[in-house]
Amino acid sequence: MPLALAFAVSLLVNLFIFPILMWLIDTFSVRLWPNRLYRRAVINLSKQAKRVVGADIQKYGFGGLMVFVMIPLPGTGAYMGTIAAYVLRIERGKALLAVSLGVFISCILMAAGSYYGNMGLNFL
Secondary structure, three states: OOHHHHHHHHHHHHHOHHHHHHHHHHHHHHHHOOOHHHHHHHHHHHHHHHHHHHHHHHHHOHHHHHHHHHOOOOOOOHHHHHHHHHHOOOOHHHHHHHHHHHHHHHHHHHHHHHHHHHHHHHHO
């Protein structure tokens, strides 16, 4: 797959995560909150999100959320950044911008790593 196409697809898909996931969280929270199992699962997920990213994001705010999302490791990224922004009650406009910038930088890092890694393998 051409690098530019892979970059564009991964960027667009990751950018759509924030609005879709926020809509799902809002919709399901209103309708399913009376359900005990749902409420318990949401509380546990919220505790996990606060434990993983809470202190750093609250301390550094916008920049902390952006850096958290841009780190290309499992457990970071647009999904957890969106959940953390919701749990920590970060303003949606700022959270959207932070997650979007983090996703963009992460896509650049992964594309560069893939490109130069492939060049290195071809060199060997």
